[in-house]
Amino acid sequence: MSKPLSDHDRRKQISVRGLAGVENVSEVKQNFNRHLHFTLVKDRNVATRRDYYFALAHTVRDHLIGRWIRTQQYYYEKDPKRVYYISLEFYMGRTLQNTMVNLALENACDEATYQLGLDMEELEDMEEDAGLGNGGLGRLAACFLDSMASLGLAAYGYGIRYEFGIFNQKIVNGWQVEEADDWLRFGNPWEKARPEYMRPVRFYGRTEHHPDGVKWVDTQVVLALPYDTPVPGYRNNVVNTMRLWSAKAPCEFNLKDFNVGGYIQAVLDRNLAENISRVLYPNDNFFEGKELRLKQEYFVVSATLQDIIRRFKVSKFGSREISRTDFSKLPEKVAIQLNDTHPAMAIPELMRVLVDEEKLSWDMAWDICVRTCAYTNHTVLPEALERWPVDLFAHLLPRHLEIVYEINRRHLERVAAKFPGDNDRMSRMSLIEEGGQKRINMAHLCIVGSHAVNGVAQIHSDILKATIFKDFYEMEPHKFQNKTNGITPRRWLVMCNPGLAEVIAERIGEDFIRDLDQLQGLRNYVKDDAFIRDIAKVKQENKLKFAMHLEEHYKVKINPNSMFDIQVKRIHEYKRQLLNCLHIITYYNRIKKEPNKQWTPRTVMIGGKAAPGYHTAKMIIRMITAIGEVVNNDPVVGDRLKVIFLENYRVTLAERAIPAADLSEQISTAGTEASGTGNMKFMLNGALTIGTMDGANVEMAEEAGEDNIFIFGMRVDDVDEMDRKGYNAGEYYNRLPELKQAIDQIAGGFFSPKQPDLFKEIVNMLMHHDRYKVFADYEDYIHCQEKVNALYKNPKEWTKKVIHNIAGCGKFSSDRTIAQYAREIWGMEPTLEKLPPPDEKP
Numbered sequence: 001m002s003k004p005l006s007d008h009d010r011r012k013q014i015s016v017r018g019l020a021g022v023e024n025v026s027e028v029k030q031n032f033n034r035h036l037h038f039t040l041v042k043d044r045n046v047a048t049r050r051d052y053y054f055a056l057a058h059t060v061r062d063h064l065i066g067r068w069i070r071t072q073q074y075y076y077e078k079d080p081k082r083v084y085y086i087s088l089e090f091y092m093g094r095t096l097q098n099t100m101v102n103l104a105l106e107n108a109c110d111e112a113t114y115q116l117g118l119d120m121e122e123l124e125d126m127e128e129d130a131g132l133g134n135g136g137l138g139r140l141a142a143c144f145l146d147s148m149a150s151l152g153l154a155a156y157g158y159g160i161r162y163e164f165g166i167f168n169q170k171i172v173n174g175w176q177v178e179e180a181d182d183w184l185r186f187g188n189p190w191e192k193a194r195p196e197y198m199r200p201v202r203f204y205g206r207t208e209h210h211p212d213g214v215k216w217v218d219t220q221v222v223l224a225l226p227y228d229t230p231v232p233g234y235r236n237n238v239v240n241t242m243r244l245w246s247a248k249a250p251c252e253f254n255l256k257d258f259n260v261g262g263y264i265q266a267v268l269d270r271n272l273a274e275n276i277s278r279v280l281y282p283n284d285n286f287f288e289g290k291e292l293r294l295k296q297e298y299f300v301v302s303a304t305l306q307d308i309i310r311r312f313k314v315s316k317f318g319s320r321e322i323s324r325t326d327f328s329k330l331p332e333k334v335a336i337q338l339n340d341t342h343p344a345m346a347i348p349e350l351m352r353v354l355v356d357e358e359k360l361s362w363d364m365a366w367d368i369c370v371r372t373c374a375y376t377n378h379t380v381l382p383e384a385l386e387r388w389p390v391d392l393f394a395h396l397l398p399r400h401l402e403i404v405y406e407i408n409r410r411h412l413e414r415v416a417a418k419f420p421g422d423n424d425r426m427s428r429m430s431l432i433e434e435g436g437q438k439r440i441n442m443a444h445l446c447i448v449g450s451h452a453v454n455g456v457a458q459i460h461s462d463i464l465k466a467t468i469f470k471d472f473y474e475m476e477p478h479k480f481q482n483k484t485n486g487i488t489p490r491r492w493l494v495m496c497n498p499g500l501a502e503v504i505a506e507r508i509g510e511d512f513i514r515d516l517d518q519l520q521g522l523r524n525y526v527k528d529d530a531f532i533r534d535i536a537k538v539k540q541e542n543k544l545k546f547a548m549h550l551e552e553h554y555k556v557k558i559n560p561n562s563m564f565d566i567q568v569k570r571i572h573e574y575k576r577q578l579l580n581c582l583h584i585i586t587y588y589n590r591i592k593k594e595p596n597k598q599w600t601p602r603t604v605m606i607g608g609k610a611a612p613g614y615h616t617a618k619m620i621i622r623m624i625t626a627i628g629e630v631v632n633n634d635p636v637v638g639d640r641l642k643v644i645f646l647e648n649y650r651v652t653l654a655e656r657a658i659p660a661a662d663l664s665e666q667i668s669t670a671g672t673e674a675s676g677t678g679n680m681k682f683m684l685n686g687a688l689t690i691g692t693m694d695g696a697n698v699e700m701a702e703e704a705g706e707d708n709i710f711i712f713g714m715r716v717d718d719v720d721e722m723d724r725k726g727y728n729a730g731e732y733y734n735r736l737p738e739l740k741q742a743i744d745q746i747a748g749g750f751f752s753p754k755q756p757d758l759f760k761e762i763v764n765m766l767m768h769h770d771r772y773k774v775f776a777d778y779e780d781y782i783h784c785q786e787k788v789n790a791l792y793k794n795p796k797e798w799t800k801k802v803i804h805n806i807a808g809c810g811k812f813s814s815d816r817t818i819a820q821y822a823r824e825i826w827g828m829e830p831t832l833e834k835l836p837p838p839d840e841k842p
Contacts, residue, residue, distance in 0.1 A: 091133025093651025607646025
């Protein structure tokens, strides 16, 4: 029998990884050795694995530079409309492998490193995740950058270069412990500092009103230093830019007013200014009204708008003189997309620049502002909506407060004209919330100051129009749109699951990678036994690989034939990890009651970070780990049920876990999850979904066919009805014996024998003030999980449903999402045409 292929040999056979021609390979080896020697100043005898990673990163980066310069030059010459995607989060993960995929360099680099006696996967593992985001919103921005480049759009991502990204999560004695994410400790080979484009950003001060306009004076200045990261499109020679700003104190900072002996302190105080870009706020779907956060929001907006206007004015390549002064043309050349309300200050800041600095009339400036800006809403949860105290604004940004008041005055005049005498409507629609502490409602500011407002799944966009933005929809219905989220198939299929990508490409060719709708062609293979076998085999290989990873990291023996049941996302009450826990306990109790029955074996994995200040979320993590301690050590259960908390869930762990999943848990209360994108990643990677009719799950059921997805629980209308009638948890507790048993076990210390009342707060919450109605969906969830178990016992029928799901994924490519933003909001046309390759050998 032939010996099994090594990982390297198996990878070589995957054609979607690009060709490894002899010339490419020898060129990669040559450049690798050159960088080791001249860039890293290392001899091969003393080089570490990290040195080898950096040498490979620089070698791959070399292939980007020519394309990057050419792309930017091309934009100057063609002067297309540009889109600026402003986000406080870009959750990029690792860059090396994604760059090799998009440049078709993977096999050449793999072969070159192999010939040099190195393992490319080991080198890839040296890279730190760029964790500059919390979850869905930040990862969406990263997928969008990939799609904008792959669709040939002149696009720029603008954000903050946080020195510390999302914290690293350690589980210590079952509890989450946070540690700082010092991701830049060893340097970042993918970024290029651009000090020549440094911009001043001003804070505090006061305003002076003169006959010739308003001046904002006595301000404190912080410098914004840009770092550029290349964003390659998929094999089209386009390389766009992500520009992240870092805060720097000016040279004269605090020194003008230093007195004798104050010099040292003045230099030390530079840290205060530079703290602006120090750390990412770790809240997902929660507003924390801190001054430093408002500073971050204005910092990114001010620096970015200066850059946008500079670029608009020069416009032509190689010329530094101003060739454009007519701002009425701005909306024809510039689109600004606000990723949630975090960059909402772009609206008053653009008004300030146009009115105070460029001396346009208010009406002219406002028309330009509205036609340029568009706003994406990401949540309907009231605690997540940004409402900044007016007194904080007055202190930090006095001129912007005046501008917001003027925007509001004119806005309310328009409301009064359209709905005369409706004072309730006036106060509901005001940008300023009265009562107690006056606050600025940033979502209202975004709606009024934008020409397009979108939700991120059909059901979410409908909820916006029917509920929180109803008054605004009635006033300006033309503004409201839907743009269902998507994911990039480059990272989330080709890169993380090359085996599956290859099996698909063998049937329908490789073009699906840039046009995911072509996956529909797989419907022709639903009954093809060979294809069914190939799909099942890839899943099994991915499960074995992940099981080995888990056994290494958690010292738990995993049954690779068990169903891998995975829920990975931020820990939040609305996402209902607690409902998952109740199923685990119920299943455990059933196995204990009838240990000789043929149970479908399961390995349940739950992962995700809790915001450091979110007590309930941290208790939920403790409960998951506690259940695991009991279940995993019960000899009666054996390997039929295991519970694992996946520590430090992040992009890189998602890339390992998702391809190995059999079942994807998407179980939020209907009407709470705006879209979800993890749901799409699981679907594309051959997992079946158990979920509520919430977010994009609704559209997934539509695309895959309702028979091919496990839907349970209340619909939005049922939830609304229950809110009207009142939700009584006790009713379910008393009616459902298995639910009562599970809750009594939690409350009685069955899962925490050393601290019997450890989880009493959670039980009290579930019984008396559960906004997300866990018990109301419990019975249907358990019933639905029984159907999942039954189907899993029939691998062929299970895999047929998997194929229907993969075939229905086309809609969920971020390429489709971005094409819709481009045509329907930005007034731009995507293209699949390639740019000419750079002349590497002139």
